[in-house]
Amino acid sequence: MSFIDLAQLKERLGPLAGRFDVDALDECDSTNSELLRRAAGGAPSGSTVVAQRQLAGRGRRGRNWISQPQDSLTFSLLWRLPSGQPPSGLSLAVGLALLEALQAQGAQHLALKWPNDLLYLRAGESAKLAGILIELSSDARGMLACIGIGLNLRAPSGDFASPVAGLDETLPALPPAHALLASILRALAQRLDTFTQAGFAPLQADWMRHHAWQDSPVNLLADGALEISGLCRGVDADGALLLETGEGLQRILAGDLSLRRA
Structure with missing residues (x-):
């Protein structure tokens, strides 16, 4: 069975x-x-x-x-x-x-x-x-x-x-x-x-x-190496990650990046 x-x-x-x-x-x-x-x-x-x-x-x-x-x-x-x-x-x-x-x-x-x-x-x-x-x-x-x-x-x-x-x-x-x-x-x-x-x-x-890390500091990793850090502001209407950095609000679309709490 x-x-x-x-x-x-x-x-x-x-x-x-x-x-x-x-x-x-x-x-x-x-x-x-x-x-x-x-x-x-x-x-x-x-x-x-x-x-x-x-x-x-x-x-x-x-x-x-x-x-x-x-x-x-x-x-x-x-x-x-x-x-x-x-x-x-x-x-x-x-x-x-x-x-x-x-x-x-x-x-x-x-x-x-x-x-x-x-x-x-x-x-x-x-x-x-x-x-x-x-x-x-x-x-x-x-x-x-x-x-x-x-x-x-x-x-x-x-x-x-x-x-x-x-x-x-x-x-x-x-x-x-x-x-x-x-x-x-x-x-x-x-x-x-x-x-x-x-x-x-x-x-x-x-x-x-239900977003786990809303407004939390996070690191984005690429192949295990630090790519960018910032405050996680959620996602936009297209599903892109919104990351607030010293250079302003950035949209992250790449699916091969890993997100980690800073």
Whole structure:
């Protein structure tokens, strides 16, 4: 039996069930890689691959994403953007939906970090709870976004550059995987529908309400080296980071930069 109960997942999705074609795998190299292969073969928007184990999971800048059975929820969703719709701010829209879905399950003390992390705030520190990896492709009908999400159900063991956390730290009991996935897919459908129609601008205010480092001093790193420092003033209507420096307010769009609290 699959670790995801697809019948119960469909029931919990209700009227939205027809918008998602979910395939649950015991293991794969990475859910993004698997879904991109399916997209090349004609998989439609709404196709979703969830895996109990990733053998070569990927994060930003080619980093490995550790995925142990029962300790994480890792899945990828294919979403079509219309021709002419820029993808800027897409990772922020996904992060907002993920946070709202977990809050609906009872999770507390969650916050968003630009451009693609969900944090758990605990005992004076922020710990990474989930990460988002978006890979884009295009065809004659527009752009396809492969949206990969890795959520720690329990904190992974090992040495990490920054603190990590598990969802079990903020919930009295972890919900069944199908219930958790259904909640996330419902939230994604709502927020991605808005993004598809109007971009990130309608979501900006909601994202800012959950911004972890609003008005805090931060460092931007490139390849581990300090690139620029300033006060984090949130994001603009395009999803660009706003950094106040001695030279004025700067817009940061580069997705290969790392943001750290100063």
